[in-house]
Amino acid sequence: MPNNYWTDDAEHDLDPLSSLLSEWSNLEEEEEEFRSDFFQGLSGRRKKAAFVLMTVWGITVGLHLVSWGTWVVLGLTVLFLIQALRLINAQPDIIPEPLSDEALEKAPSVSLLVAAKNEEAVIGKLVTMLCNLDYPTDRYDLCVVDDHSTDKTPEILTQLAQKYPQLQIIRRPATAQGGKSGALNEALAQTKGDIIGVFDADAKVSQDLLRHVVPLFESEEMGAVQVRKSIANSSLNFWTKGQSVEMALDGYFQQQRIAIGGIGELRGNGQFVRRSALSRCGGWNEQTITDDLDLTIRLHLDHWKIGFLPSPAVEEEGVTTAKSLWHQRNRWGEGGYQRYLDYWRFILSQRLGWNKTIDLLSFILMQYLVLMAAIPDFMMVVLYHRLPIFSPLTALILSLSSWGVFNGLRRSQNIEKLGLIDTLRLVWQSLSGTFYMMHWFIIIPSVTTRMSIRPKRLKWVKTIHEGTPEESFEF
Numbered sequence: 001m002p003n004n005y006w007t008d009d010a011e012h013d014l015d016p017l018s019s020l021l022s023e024w025s026n027l028e029e030e031e032e033e034f035r036s037d038f039f040q041g042l043s044g045r046r047k048k049a050a051f052v053l054m055t056v057w058g059i060t061v062g063l064h065l066v067s068w069g070t071w072v073v074l075g076l077t078v079l080f081l082i083q084a085l086r087l088i089n090a091q092p093d094i095i096p097e098p099l100s101d102e103a104l105e106k107a108p109s110v111s112l113l114v115a116a117k118n119e120e121a122v123i124g125k126l127v128t129m130l131c132n133l134d135y136p137t138d139r140y141d142l143c144v145v146d147d148h149s150t151d152k153t154p155e156i157l158t159q160l161a162q163k164y165p166q167l168q169i170i171r172r173p174a175t176a177q178g179g180k181s182g183a184l185n186e187a188l189a190q191t192k193g194d195i196i197g198v199f200d201a202d203a204k205v206s207q208d209l210l211r212h213v214v215p216l217f218e219s220e221e222m223g224a225v226q227v228r229k230s231i232a233n234s235s236l237n238f239w240t241k242g243q244s245v246e247m248a249l250d251g252y253f254q255q256q257r258i259a260i261g262g263i264g265e266l267r268g269n270g271q272f273v274r275r276s277a278l279s280r281c282g283g284w285n286e287q288t289i290t291d292d293l294d295l296t297i298r299l300h301l302d303h304w305k306i307g308f309l310p311s312p313a314v315e316e317e318g319v320t321t322a323k324s325l326w327h328q329r330n331r332w333g334e335g336g337y338q339r340y341l342d343y344w345r346f347i348l349s350q351r352l353g354w355n356k357t358i359d360l361l362s363f364i365l366m367q368y369l370v371l372m373a374a375i376p377d378f379m380m381v382v383l384y385h386r387l388p389i390f391s392p393l394t395a396l397i398l399s400l401s402s403w404g405v406f407n408g409l410r411r412s413q414n415i416e417k418l419g420l421i422d423t424l425r426l427v428w429q430s431l432s433g434t435f436y437m438m439h440w441f442i443i444i445p446s447v448t449t450r451m452s453i454r455p456k457r458l459k460w461v462k463t464i465h466e467g468t469p470e471e472s473f474e475f
Helices: 016-021 027-036 045-065 069-089 123-130 153-163 179-189 209-218 238-259 275-280 291-301 322-348 354-372 374-384 391-412 420-453
Strands: 110-116 140-147 167-172 195-199 222-231 271-274 305-316
Touching: 045 069, 045 322, 045 354, 045 374, 045 420, 069 238, 069 354, 069 391, 110 123, 110 179, 123 140, 123 153, 140 153, 140 179, 153 167, 167 179, 179 291, 195 209, 195 275, 209 222, 209 271, 209 305, 222 238, 222 291, 238 305, 238 322, 238 391, 238 420, 271 275, 271 291, 291 305, 291 322, 305 391, 322 354, 322 420, 354 374, 354 391, 354 420, 374 420, 391 420
Parallel strands: 110 140, 110 195, 140 167, 222 305
Antiparallel strands: 195 271, 222 271
């Protein structure tokens, strides 16, 4: 996709604290502002990021210097332990039965969207799969946005359009703005489905996917559904095996968080959104590098529920090198952090409700704040020759992650009864997977620090999809 850019806001004179406080509005005006424009508060990201970073560093250093700092961390650990116990003891929501042949006659219409740029290695395979789904052809269509591809993607799409009447192609010029979000918004305006599905160009789906997804939208509060993701090339090397474990972990926590009334999240590939919910939220945000994570927050702020479909999964191509993983995870980390900086006042205003707010704050603590504190914590360890003050909380987080990996792998592999061999294998995968995910202890401090001090414009780089020999598409 074309790069997204944001103008540096260094010319503004507001200091970080003033920038934050200036966003507060009274309760009477908040609903009107929220409804009129979801994209308020997007300016000043760098100042807000710097303010949060300085606050985390200051608190970490302060806790080392006061005699009661350890007790504060232990208290926080106990609170997080309570939330963790809620998570692991929750029973996942019951998934409705797939649509029967009779129900297909009255099934809602579905529009599938794919944004593609230079995807000649995989686009033919995906379009062929999506145009042959087990769903009435008069009730679903496919729209592929060719975002100024310079390889054989346009040629492949043109020939496929002659074969599949439900395929619509949109050509975007080199000057088109908004990146992937802009492409999806353009496609949204030219489709009419009641439910909008989004896929990456490297996706692999089962033929009966729509039969499984659509029943989840029978609930009026269901604004979106995320299909579990898995890695198609998981056996290739250490990095793809790690990503496969990470997807299992994500699937487990998705189900558990939803079960306790928390936040279900969209993951881009394999996401389905109710058109009316998407319209109320203002479409996809063209000022973010992770459109899925941004939309997740806005849907929940607008009181929609996001469901999760564990099976059938949508497969995608895992990145195969440490360098590619670094770039991809940096983008994910930055986009995830952006949404908290953008919508922080709505989150703290209790618009989400207690369950979702507590769940979200718990994962902000686990995924960002503790990792951001790792550097100042280590510096104080070196200076004062003591244990890291956040070690109890870090140990709990790592234990919870290992538990999630173990149960996520068990669910994704449909292991109902655990034998000794299965148990030992899953334990090993859980330990190695937890070790793999330690890369987040490097990425999050790096991302949050860079966002706080970097004066240059930010951009994201699309993931390169190489496909495999059996996936090559020729006429």
